[in-house]
Amino acid sequence: MNKVTVLGAGSWGTSLAIVLAENGHDCLLWSHREDQANEINNQHTNAKYLPSVELSKVLKSTHVLADAVAHADVIVMAVPTKGIRETCQKMMETLDRKMLFVHVSKGIEPDSLLRISEIMREELDEAFIEDIVVLSGPSHAEEVVLQHPTTVAAACENLASAERVQDLFMNQYFRVYTNQDVIGVEMGGALKNVIALAAGVTDGLGFGDNAKAALITRGLAEMSRLGVKMGAQPLTFAGLTGMGDLIVTCTSVHSRNWRAGNMLGKGMTLQEVLDQMGMVVEGVRTTKAAHQLAEKYDVTMPIASALYEVLFDEQNASDGVGKLMQRMKKHEMAGLFE
Ligand SMILES: NC(=O)C1=CN([C@@H]2O[C@H](COP(=O)(O)OP(=O)(O)OC[C@H]3O[C@@H](n4cnc5c(N)ncnc54)[C@H](OP(=O)(O)O)[C@@H]3O)[C@@H](O)[C@H]2O)C=CC1
Ligand SMILES: O=C(CO)COP(=O)(O)O
Numbered sequence: 001m002n003k004v005t006v007l008g009a010g011s012w013g014t015s016l017a018i019v020l021a022e023n024g025h026d027c028l029l030w031s032h033r034e035d036q037a038n039e040i041n042n043q044h045t046n047a048k049y050l051p052s053v054e055l056s057k058v059l060k061s062t063h064v065l066a067d068a069v070a071h072a073d074v075i076v077m078a079v080p081t082k083g084i085r086e087t088c089q090k091m092m093e094t095l096d097r098k099m100l101f102v103h104v105s106k107g108i109e110p111d112s113l114l115r116i117s118e119i120m121r122e123e124l125d126e127a128f129i130e131d132i133v134v135l136s137g138p139s140h141a142e143e144v145v146l147q148h149p150t151t152v153a154a155a156c157e158n159l160a161s162a163e164r165v166q167d168l169f170m171n172q173y174f175r176v177y178t179n180q181d182v183i184g185v186e187m188g189g190a191l192k193n194v195i196a197l198a199a200g201v202t203d204g205l206g207f208g209d210n211a212k213a214a215l216i217t218r219g220l221a222e223m224s225r226l227g228v229k230m231g232a233q234p235l236t237f238a239g240l241t242g243m244g245d246l247i248v249t250c251t252s253v254h255s256r257n258w259r260a261g262n263m264l265g266k267g268m269t270l271q272e273v274l275d276q277m278g279m280v281v282e283g284v285r286t287t288k289a290a291h292q293l294a295e296k297y298d299v300t301m302p303i304a305s306a307l308y309e310v311l312f313d314e315q316n317a318s319d320g321v322g323k324l325m326q327r328m329k330k331h332e333m334a335g336l337f338e
Contacts, residue, residue: 013078081107184236204265
């Protein structure tokens with residue numbers, strides 16, 4: 001049994017806390033809201049983020065970060081990308097020993113262009129970091145709580161740390177593979193949200209499966225082009241955290257990114273969409289970051305660029321699709337192989 005704290009009581013943090021508690025670990029879930037921590041402890045529900053789910057009674061919650069940190073040998077970071085830096089800064093006020101950190105968030109910080117593990121290393125004192133392991137893959141919270149078969153990867157350069165996280169989470173419905181390509185796994189998880197937003201847009205515009213298949217495969221090509229330039233292994237993008245997560249996010253009504261894109265395609269403004277979602281849509285900020293990364297690394301990312309114009313430059317979504325289709329003719333493998 002391990003003592004594990006999950007930071008962030010949204011849909012993913014809560015689902016993973018359930019997995020950990022069911023696996024027999026002493027799991028504490030931190031919410032930054034006192035009323036939500038009380039609801040989890042007293043009603044055993046998290047109505048906003050996992051409606052109609054009865055949480056395990058052994059799962060405890062706190063809103064006091066110092067207590068959450070004091071509890072743990074392992075800390076799982078499950079706050080949205082925009083909250084990672086601030087949560088690490090608050091943790092630094094209370095951390096007093098080395099910990100194994102796991103992060104499960106899928107984003108890139110605009111402007112700094114840092115991946116999550118890089119933000120964590122910037123904010124947390126190296127003396128307190130045993131290792132940082134990324135847990136990522138095709139895994140909607142709504143299906144994990146129903147114990148539907150799910151596969152993910154635990155990635156860390158140090159294989160022993162990845163294997164420790166594999167052992168923490170793995171059970172009969174949650175299968176964890178190890179991987180040592182941290183850049184590839186983080187970039188796949190973040191960039192698939194951009195493509196899923198675009199897939200939602202084409203569905204919202206009324207296009208069909210051909211357009212969806214085009215976005216998934218050409219999306220994978222531009223994700224791989226950028227990731228490889230940043231140091232990722234090309235094959236990682238063909239795995240769970242690349243193609244696997246693209247499929248699940250681009251084709252599922254559970255995906256917040258797909259749903260947000262769908263509303264955009266139907267004509268709503270970005271602000272109207274975000275107001276209606278009430279949950280994190282990571283792909284919006286990551287589209288900005290991807291646009292900046294494409295410039296920095298001189299990589300062609302037509303889908304991310306078209307989406308950037310729709311989100312931030314008032315480009316009409318239908319015209320955006322037209323522009324993508326009328327790009328100069330190309331070799332299918334351009335930019336992937338010499
Ligand atoms: N949902 C899923 O199926 C999966 C999600 N992920 C990733 O997990 C991460 C978290 O997503 P998810 O749980 O779905 O998001 P949700 O929108 O469901 O929940 C986000 C949670 O984080 C809290 N929060 C927001 N900002 C902060 C902050 N600054 N400090 C502390 N807590 C904060 C929110 O609180 P409040 O209510 O106050 O806003 C809420 O409890 C994302 O990066 C996502 O891509 C990965 C795999 C699957
Ligand atoms: O990452 C996810 C599934 O693997 C969740 O995707 P959304 O954030 O789009 O819901």
